[in-house]
Amino acid sequence: MKSYRKELWFELPARRDLVNITPQVVGALRESGVREGFCLVNAMHITASVFINDDEAGLHADYERWLERLAPEKPHSAYAHNRTGEDNADAHLKRTIMGREVVVAITAGQLDFGPWEQIFYFEFDGLRRKRALVKIIGE
Amino acid sequence: MKSYRKELWFELPARRDLVNITPQVVGALRESGVREGFCLVNAMHITASVFINDDEAGLHADYERWLERLAPEKPHSAYAHNRTGEDNADAHLKRTIMGREVVVAITAGQLDFGPWEQIFYFEFDGLRRKRALVKIIGE
Amino acid sequence: MKSYRKELWFELPARRDLVNITPQVVGALRESGVREGFCLVNAMHITASVFINDDEAGLHADYERWLERLAPEKPHSAYAHNRTGEDNADAHLKRTIMGREVVVAITAGQLDFGPWEQIFYFEFDGLRRKRALVKIIGE
Numbered sequence: 416m417k418s419y420r421k422e423l424w425f426e427l428p429a430r431r432d433l434v435n436i437t438p439q440v441v442g443a444l445r446e447s448g449v450r451e452g453f454c455l456v457n458a459m460h461i462t463a464s465v466f467i468n469d470d471e472a473g474l475h476a477d478y479e480r481w482l483e484r485l486a487p488e489k490p491h492s493a494y495a496h497n498r499t500g501e502d503n504a505d506a507h508l509k510r511t512i513m514g515r516e517v518v519v520a521i522t523a524g525q526l527d528f529g530p531w532e533q534i535f536y537f538e539f540d541g542l543r544r545k546r547a548l549v550k551i552i553g554e
Numbered sequence: 555m556k557s558y559r560k561e562l563w564f565e566l567p568a569r570r571d572l573v574n575i576t577p578q579v580v581g582a583l584r585e586s587g588v589r590e591g592f593c594l595v596n597a598m599h600i601t602a603s604v605f606i607n608d609d610e611a612g613l614h615a616d617y618e619r620w621l622e623r624l625a626p627e628k629p630h631s632a633y634a635h636n637r638t639g640e641d642n643a644d645a646h647l648k649r650t651i652m653g654r655e656v657v658v659a660i661t662a663g664q665l666d667f668g669p670w671e672q673i674f675y676f677e678f679d680g681l682r683r684k685r686a687l688v689k690i691i692g693e
Numbered sequence: 694m695k696s697y698r699k700e701l702w703f704e705l706p707a708r709r710d711l712v713n714i715t716p717q718v719v720g721a722l723r724e725s726g727v728r729e730g731f732c733l734v735n736a737m738h739i740t741a742s743v744f745i746n747d748d749e750a751g752l753h754a755d756y757e758r759w760l761e762r763l764a765p766e767k768p769h770s771a772y773a774h775n776r777t778g779e780d781n782a783d784a785h786l787k788r789t790i791m792g793r794e795v796v797v798a799i800t801a802g803q804l805d806f807g808p809w810e811q812i813f814y815f816e817f818d819g820l821r822r823k824r825a826l827v828k829i830i831g832e
Contacts, residue, residue: 555694590694590696590830591694591696591830592731592733592828592830605789605793606739606793607739607785607788607789608739608774608785610774610777611773612772612773612774612775612776612777612782613772613773613774613782613785615773615774616772616773616774616782616785616786617786617789620764620786624763651789651790652789653789653792656793656794657733657735657794657796658735659698659733659735659826659828661696661698661828666698666826666828667737668736668737668738668739668824668826669737669738670738670739671737671739691830692694692696692830693694693696
């Protein structure tokens with residue numbers, strides 16, 4: 416069994432933003448030499464997500480509005496977590512909706528994807544350096 | 555390490571519907587010959603989910619009502635994604651709540667399940683052919 | 694390829710409560726002898742979750758309030774599932790938001806975690822014995 420590990424680093428210039436990391440994951444897969452196996456991609460921070468969906472700007476705007484409706488950032492005082500001096504309780508909840516991780520099948524050396532699947536890093540508490548993990552196991 | 559891959563195809567006769575795919579996944583596991591490992595089942599489309607819960611019709615009706623409350627289909631014009639000519643922005647959001655994939659342990663050649671766990675394909679934009687992926691790795 | 698399996702049992706003294714199971718998962722990893730691979734931790738019941746987030750009491754109180762807003766327990770009669778004689782439809786929905794499982798990378802014999810990642814079992818229908826599964830594969 417082969418295994419491979421890579422960290423992807425981000426410093427997004429807004430509190431909330433997302434970035435398509437499919438090319439970096441494909442690059443990691445190539446470096447791994449794995450032909451058959453599983454690829455795990457997870458946020459290493461608890462106020463960010465890794466998820467799979469469509470690379471369409473309108474949908475990304477819908478996610479922003481929808482997550483603000485389900486878990487609004489403000490008022491910061493609405494959250495017990497923010498009494499610790501943080502202001503990012505909403506980021507923990509938004510990340511919960513979007514998920515921490517994805518597991519992708521690897522077949523014949525490729526990410527075994529349907530036609531529109533793309534992998535995103537979704538930042539909910541940005542403006543600082545944070546990272547995601549790519550871990551690949553297989554043969 | 556063994557690996558095994560199978561696509562499951564669906565053409566559900568409604569925009570939204572779900573189907574218990576546990577028998578097909580058990581069949582794939584049998585074909586794989588894997589005794590110890592992991593089984594990934596994921597939607598290959600970004601407007602459908604694979605999830606694990608109870609095979610109980612009342613609960614499934616509750617899911618439908620609940621998802622319509624959290625991410626209503628209409629008005630279609632409420633979503634930026636639908637300006638691309640689509641009408642399925644809600645399907646992307648509903649799939650986000652329900653999740654893309656499940657990873658199930660394989661122990662002694664069986665899906666290592668608790669007493670009520672069943673695997674479902676949940677369609678949010680049906681009336682056309684779509685598919686899920688079963689990928690198994692192990693020994 | 695090595696594989697390892699362990700059940701973690703719980704009997705939480707409230708309908709809803711959560712417990713940090715990171716030490717038990719680390720213990721299982723040590724027992725497995727796996728140095729490189731994947732660790733799956735999943736609820737074996739469909740009214741409980743395993744998730745990764747911060748071990749901070751304020752945040753945990755926010756989760757309770759937020760989940761009650763998104764999927765209120767009462768009135769029990771609001772849910773079709775509860776006509777079966779159950780009163781736990783809300784628990785199925787809360788578990789859906791929080792997720793069934795996590796997959797964690799194993800690197801150099803450790804859970805490959807970011808700085809604040811901790812694994813929790815989240816019970817939504819407690820006061821009875823229930824369990825989570827730890828399954829580890831790798832080398």
